[in-house]
Amino acid sequence: MPELPEVETVRRGLQRLIIGRTIRTVNHDWPKSFPNADADVRNFLIGAEIVEVRRRAKVLMIDLSTEHTLVIHLKMTGQLVYIGKEKFGAGHPSDSLVGRLPDKSTRVIFEFSDGSHLYFNDQRKFGWVRLMPTIEVPNIDFMQKVGPEPLEADFTASQFFDRFARRKNSSIKAALLDQTVVAGVGNIYADESLWGSKIHPLTKVSDIRKPSFVALYTELRAILNESIDLGGSTDRNYVNAEGKKGSYIEFARVFRREGQPCRRCGTEIIKTRAAGRGTHICPRCQVLK
DNA sequence: CACTTGACCTGTCCGC
DNA sequence: TGCGGACAGGTCAAGT
Incomplete structure (x- = not known):
């Protein structure tokens, strides 16, 4: 978490x-x-x-x-x-x-x-x-x-794209969770950034075109920065060094929002499974091609 | 080597 | 109310 x-x-x-x-x-x-x-x-x-x-x-x-x-x-x-x-x-x-x-x-x-x-x-x-x-x-x-830090100033969209070359046969969600591809992404921010870039979590890496990767890169960095600004997200256990909870989870677009309307199109968010994890998507915005 | 699954743990929730 | 089972999700070892 x-x-x-x-x-x-x-x-x-x-x-x-x-x-x-x-x-x-x-x-x-x-x-x-x-x-x-x-x-x-x-x-x-x-x-x-x-x-x-x-x-x-x-x-x-x-x-x-x-x-x-x-x-x-x-x-x-x-x-x-x-x-x-x-x-x-x-x-x-x-x-x-x-x-x-x-x-x-x-x-x-x-x-x-x-x-x-x-x-x-x-x-x-x-x-x-x-x-x-x-x-x-x-x-x-x-x-x-471990892979590069996604928030480093000199980490570019092209570098991000290149990191996935090794994982072309797996789902994008499994690859995002792989710490040797990019560092620091876990279940919450994988779901949030995939929703942000309108990519279905089970999409095969080799089926994703570069513009989509650029969108994913941009979303991921924005979401990680936004969460840091909000003190992280507390789902169940997380607290900061002073024992206080973070507030990002209240701003989450899909994570733990199953049954609620998508903030983009109003379709009901569903929870499914991908890469062995609970996975949240908007079934209208994120279509498996 | 790429990729997936199970193990590590405890607490909570759901159905019977 | 109690009880079994599913589930939570980061990483590594072991499997295909």
Whole structure:
């Protein structure tokens, strides 16, 4: 569920909230959520200062002063929430997680030397935190294979088009979800951008002409930017670094709008399946040729 | 190599 | 009300 805009929103929040803080303790309840923690925690984590928070695709990287990096993937239900020292204060709004963490979904707790905390929450335990030397991060398999960042200023429509050459026999939705083609697109923004460019998700890549790809490129970039501006989309679990929900989902054109009228033509949005995922389309605007 | 499917998990919802 | 099963969706391993 956290896709590029959601992870970027978390990154910006953490960049503002945790830079310069020093880690005092680390605790984790589920080995798979932090696999190498036992061996490396004491040497490179305790006493380390937070230097920088970066993002690549849907992966977060928290650089430490020990020349090590916390590499984090939220997968579907992961959250990274910072809670300041005012944790035990009164009067927090009911939609805030302040005062409610840790809870039964908390997998890793970072305590800072000033008494504030960063919680890694993950209901379904698919997400993970890993610690490794900063210099080795680009060598991990995922970083070697992942495609370009779609929002980079120098990423052109032609480059976008060329990235799909390898996947000419699959559906456009499967190709969009393939992180080695373009980074950061997940189920929500795949459906939204395909609706925006009037392409049926099951259209074979080789059947899509270049002008349609240009439209898809333009829609995808506009939608990702719009979502970042709105703090990402909260479908079920997503919250930002302050534990607050995003509002993009209220502006979604098709995602989770089955049964409601298409904003372009009024036809009822339907939910179907493509690339093994729930898929939302306007059956009139998006016709399979 | 390209492509698809199942596994990893837990919580929620739907039908009986 | 309880219970089984489908579903949610990011990535990787294993399959064709």
